[in-house]
Every structure is written in structure tokens, then in C-alpha cells.
Amino acid sequence: MPRGFLSTTACVALVMSLGACGTTRFDAPRDRPRPQAALEPATPALPAGTVTSEPLAPPPGASAAPVEPPPPSVAAAPSPALAPEPPPPAPAPVVATGRSSVVGSWNATDVSGSCRVSLSSAPALDLYKASTSGCANKDLAKVSAWDFRDGEVYLYQPGGTVTARLRQAGGSLDGALSKSGAQLSLAR
Numbered sequence: 001m002p003r004g005f006l007s008t009t010a011c012v013a014l015v016m017s018l019g020a021c022g023t024t025r026f027d028a029p030r031d032r033p034r035p036q037a038a039l040e041p042a043t044p045a046l047p048a049g050t051v052t053s054e055p056l057a058p059p060p061g062a063s064a065a066p067v068e069p070p071p072p073s074v075a076a077a078p079s080p081a082l083a084p085e086p087p088p089p090a091p092a093p094v095v096a097t098g099r100s101s102v103v104g105s106w107n108a109t110d111v112s113g114s115c116r117v118s119l120s121s122a123p124a125l126d127l128y129k130a131s132t133s134g135c136a137n138k139d140l141a142k143v144s145a146w147d148f149r150d151g152e153v154y155l156y157q158p159g160g161t162v163t164a165r166l167r168q169a170g171g172s173l174d175g176a177l178s179k180s181g182a183q184l185s186l187a188r
Contacts (some may be wrong), residue, residue, distance in 0.1 A: 099128075099148040102173065106186035110177060112136040117155075117186060119146050128157060138181055139163050153186075 100121070108117045115135035122129045127145040135141040143163050145156040153173055155163040164184050166175030173186040 018047045100151055101170070102148060103128075104171070105186070106164070107188060108135065108140065108184060108186050110137055110140065111182045115140065117143065119153075131153060137177070139177060140184070 007144060018046040047154070050153075083176075103119050103121045106117045106119065108115050113136045116133045117135075117140075118131045118133075120129040120131070124145050127147045130143050132141055132143050132148040134142075139157065140163060143155045144158050147154045147156070151167060152175075153166040153168075157163050162178045164175055164177050166173035166184065166186060171188060175184050177184050
């Protein structure tokens with residue numbers, strides 16, 4: 001190849017690379033000016049003048065008879081002073097139900113007398129801890145756990161024997177001892 005051809009080619013390549021450095025197509029979009037065509041068109045001016053309104057024509061098939069205005073209100077005359085309404089009655093007291101409502105100390109009464117039964121919220125395996133004091137009934141004296149299922153309180157002896165089943169009745173628990181069937185009542 002002729003020597004002049006290489007230098008001409010090298011010179012052209014150099015000019016093109018320098019020209020590429022000066023182009024704006026590599027600039028960041030925020031540095032480039034926005035073309036005028038990308039600007040939003042200005043809103044054309046609205047014609048100035050007076051605004052008039054007319055009722056719309058009736059829809060097809062409807063009569064064009066004018067609509068009568070409603071009669072004036074009768075409540076224009078002042079009414080005599082009314083007696084204030086009595087306050088609404090107080091709602092009936094809510095009796096708490098459920099496991100948390102039976103936790104605490106109870107006075108147990110059965111045919112053999114009365115004693116204290118404490119139902120704790122402390123877990124004991126899948127039941128809750130319970131204790132008694134002063135119970136003459138031997139089965140009731142052995143109560144060590146309790147549970148609340150299907151609206152009933154179950155008192156258990158060690159080993160899982162059910163001592164009694166009781167239902168909530170107002171603020172007390174009423175039921176029977178399992179072995180003898182004798183009535184048992186727990187009250188606060």
C-alpha cells in the first residue's frame with residue numbers, strides 16, 4: 001500500500017474520533033436541551049363573551065309541559081317547645097364468660113360443707129393449675145387442675161379424673177360432682 005494512503009486513513013480516523021467526542025448524543029439527558037416539539041402545546045384561548053343558560057329540551061317521547069315548583073314548606077310556623085327526650089336506658093350488665101372470667105378464688109359449697117377453690121391462669125400441661133383448701137369432700141380436696149371447654153368448667157384430680165363439671169350462672173358456677181352426682185356451687 002502506498003504510504004500516503006495510510007497517513008490519509010489515519011488522519012481521517014483521527015478526525016472522526018475527535019468529531020465523535022464533540023457530539024451531544026453521548027451527553028446525559030439532563031444536560032441536553034429539550035427540543036421545542038417536546039414541549040406541551042399552549043392551551044388555546046377560549047372565546048370571551050357572556051354565558052347563557054336554558055333548560056334542556058325534553059327527551060324524545062316525553063311531554064314538553066313545564067314542571068310545577070314544589071309547594072312551600074309547612075314548617076314555617078314555629079312549633080311549641082318539646083319536652084326533652086329521656087336518655088336511653090342503660091344496657092344490661094354484661095356477664096363475663098370464658099376462661100379468663102373464672103380465674104380466681106371461689107367459695108365452693110356442696111353437701112359436705114364449704115371450702116376454697118382457686119383457679120389459676122398458670123398452665124399445667126394442657127390444663128390450668130388449681131388448688132383447694134379446707135374441703136371436707138375428699139374428691140374435691142384432690143383438685144389440682146381445671147379447664148374451660150364448651151362453656152363448662154372442668155375440675156380435675158391428678159391423673160386426669162374429672163372431679164366436677166360446672167356451668168356459669170350469672171356470677172357463680174353451678175354443677176355437680178362427677179363421682180356422687182351431688183350438687184356443687186362456686187361463688188365469689
